Amino acid sequence: MSVPTLGFWVVHAAGALAGGGLAWAAGQRLHRWLGLSHAAYGYWLGLWLLAVMPVLLSAALALCVPGPLVALPSALIMPLPVPLDLGDAGAASAAHLASAWAPPSAATWLGALYAIGAGAALLRVLVGTRRTGRLCRATTPIATAAWPGPRSRASARRLRAAGVACRVSALPVSPFAVRWPLPLVVLPATALDQLDDRALCLILGHEAAHLARRDPQRAGLMAVFNALLWFNPFLLRISARVQLATELRCDAHALAGDAQGGREFATAYVRTLRLSAATHTPSTALTHRDLAGHELRIRHMLHGDAARPLSRSRQAALLGSALLIGGVWMVVQAGAARPLHGSSIGGAAALASTTNASQVLPLPPPREAPLGVQFQSPLASPRITGHFGDSGGVRQRPHRGTDFGARTGTPVLAPADGRVMAATSEYPDGPQYGTVVVIDHGQGWQTLYAHLQGVDVAVGQQVQAGEQIARVGSTGRVTGPHLHLEMLRNGERVDPQAYLP
Numbered sequence: 001m002s003v004p005t006l007g008f009w010v011v012h013a014a015g016a017l018a019g020g021g022l023a024w025a026a027g028q029r030l031h032r033w034l035g036l037s038h039a040a041y042g043y044w045l046g047l048w049l050l051a052v053m054p055v056l057l058s059a060a061l062a063l064c065v066p067g068p069l070v071a072l073p074s075a076l077i078m079p080l081p082v083p084l085d086l087g088d089a090g091a092a093s094a095a096h097l098a099s100a101w102a103p104p105s106a107a108t109w110l111g112a113l114y115a116i117g118a119g120a121a122l123l124r125v126l127v128g129t130r131r132t133g134r135l136c137r138a139t140t141p142i143a144t145a146a147w148p149g150p151r152s153r154a155s156a157r158r159l160r161a162a163g164v165a166c167r168v169s170a171l172p173v174s175p176f177a178v179r180w181p182l183p184l185v186v187l188p189a190t191a192l193d194q195l196d197d198r199a200l201c202l203i204l205g206h207e208a209a210h211l212a213r214r215d216p217q218r219a220g221l222m223a224v225f226n227a228l229l230w231f232n233p234f235l236l237r238i239s240a241r242v243q244l245a246t247e248l249r250c251d252a253h254a255l256a257g258d259a260q261g262g263r264e265f266a267t268a269y270v271r272t273l274r275l276s277a278a279t280h281t282p283s284t285a286l287t288h289r290d291l292a293g294h295e296l297r298i299r300h301m302l303h304g305d306a307a308r309p310l311s312r313s314r315q316a317a318l319l320g321s322a323l324l325i326g327g328v329w330m331v332v333q334a335g336a337a338r339p340l341h342g343s344s345i346g347g348a349a350a351l352a353s354t355t356n357a358s359q360v361l362p363l364p365p366p367r368e369a370p371l372g373v374q375f376q377s378p379l380a381s382p383r384i385t386g387h388f389g390d391s392g393g394v395r396q397r398p399h400r401g402t403d404f405g406a407r408t409g410t411p412v413l414a415p416a417d418g419r420v421m422a423a424t425s426e427y428p429d430g431p432q433y434g435t436v437v438v439i440d441h442g443q444g445w446q447t448l449y450a451h452l453q454g455v456d457v458a459v460g461q462q463v464q465a466g467e468q469i470a471r472v473g474s475t476g477r478v479t480g481p482h483l484h485l486e487m488l489r490n491g492e493r494v495d496p497q498a499y500l501p
Contacts, residue, residue: 007458008062009110013231015333016055020234023051027238034314037307038296039248042315044241046322051235052225054326058333080422080438081448081488083430084400106468107456114231121227129220133181139167142192149197155204159185164211166204168192174272177207179216191272199268202261205254215246244293248300255301266301373441375415375499376465378449378485379404379472385482388495401448401486402496408481410472412449414463415500416441423455425475433484434476437469444491450484451476 027047036043146168147153156166164177165184177185185207191200210216222242226235255261273294310318386403418441427436433450437457440446453473463469474481487496 007456007461008059009107009114012055012059012062012333015058015329016229016232017234019054019329020051020232020238023047024234024237034310035307036310037305039245039252039300039305040310041242041245041249043310043318044238044245046318048222048235048238048242050322050326051232051238052229054330055229055333056225058330061330061334079491080428081446081486081491081493083427083433117230118228121230122224125223125227129180132178135169135171135173136167136178136181136184136186139169139184139186142166142168142187146192147197148192148195148200151197152200152204155201155208159204159208164208175203175207177210177216179211179214183211185211188272194271195268196264198258198261199264202254202258202265203268203272206250209250209253210246213246213250215250219243240293244296247293247297248305251297251301252305262301262304266298269298269301373416373443373445375501376413377500378413378415378483379406379410380413384497386484388497400493401450401484404483404485406472406481406483408453408471408473411468412437412452412470412472412483414439414465414467414469415447416445416465418442418447418463420457420459420461420463420469421446423457423459432477434478435470435473439463439469444489446488448486448488450486451478451482453481
């Protein structure tokens with residue numbers, strides 16, 4: 001199975017961090033400029049989606065779509081070099097360099113790092129869920145006579161009629177509501193002993209609002225997506241604002257039927273916080289530890305929310321802008337890097353000749369191209385084992401490239417700046433080449449690298465001189481690991497040694 005390339009990891013990681021940072025910074029500034037309420041749940045959830053969805057969708061799109069999203073304009077690129085019949089006399093002397101073990105590539109290290117981080121983050125979510133489940137199973141039902149008055153008793157009856165159980169925990173936890181393992185509201189035993197009837201009624205109303213709005217499910221999904229993008233710290237900040245907005249709107253729902261209960265609700269809230277401060281509250285969907293958020297909630301309970309709601313016209317404008325920005329961001333990321341080793345050669349493949357491999361591609365109209373491009377060696381320690389024009393031995397025709405002996409896995413470097421035209425294990429009409437990379441350097445210059453172990457670039461990607469593009473291998477028709485380099489000027493193969501230092 002092919003693995004994502006280095007370009008895939010770098011582009012999507014950078015895109016995730018940049019998108020999250022812009023969403024957080026621009027979201028805060030726009031929130032203050034519009035004078036929005038802190039309880040603007042839809043606003044903060046939209047920012048979270050804007051930070052998460054483009055990078056995940058672009059990664060999925062890059063992994064699923066077999067070719068580049070946008071083909072390079074044919075007027076800007078030259079045809080791919082036609083494969084020639086490669087003998088392998090020059091590679092025979094390199095056979096003794098075969099290595100039983102090849103060092104992992106940078107793409108492999110990054111993939112492993114991501115997998116470890118995502119696995120650890122998902123494990124934390126799973127452990128928190130299991131702890132919450134165990135806590136819920138250890139609770140006991142609340143007897144009708146245990147409620148301190150008629151208001152809380154009536155609230156408990158309404159919840160029971162809706163299929164929600166009210167249970168008590170011996171641990172000093174904050175009140176919370178969950179949907180799994182069954183819909184229930186959990187209260188600490190100290191709350192029943194120390195809070196009055198009105199305060200308990202308000203708390204039950206708050207937790208009932210969470211269940212009615214499906215906040216536990218939403219928070220669980222957000223936790224999973226945050227774990228997949230565990231390296232993005234901005235997601236945690238935006239998620240905290242989503243959770244704060246959720247708590248504020250549930251507070252408002254609980255106080256909607258009791259305009260005079262704000263002070264008692266705030267008092268009960270502070271008391272439950274003190275009761276649970278001595279223990280580690282389980283990682284439930286509704287837990288937050290933001291001190292500023294606690295202060296804001298208490299202020300809203302006492303004085304209400306004076307901020308104006310977002311008008312429908314502004315809602316539509318923000319939604320349209322978010323969809324446009326998210327769509328453009330997704331396409332840019334998906335088009336910036338191709339994901340798989342051995343991926344198809346994309347738009348440039350259509351320009352390759354389908355004639356017999358022993359034929360040479362007809363040259364375009366003659367055009368003078370100055371040297372212009374300065375080349376460097378494709379290997380850090382080059383050792384030539386096959387020269388341009390060599391013939392005899394197992395070769396069926398003169399050698400049209402230069403062979404470099406090297407161990408399997410040795411990094412192959414771009415000899416000059418350019419754009420990747422092909423990165424494939426199925427070069428058109430050239431199975432003898434094995435895995436191939438072709439770079440267009442402009443001014444009529446192209447270089448082709450054959451018999452690679454794997455590639456670290458993607459079709460359409462811009463590379464810089466000295467950047468790792470692949471690794472030496474022994475794919476195709478070879479007798480041992482080596483790098484086969486071809487250099488073309490205006491479509492005609494030239495001796496690479498004449499242009500390399």
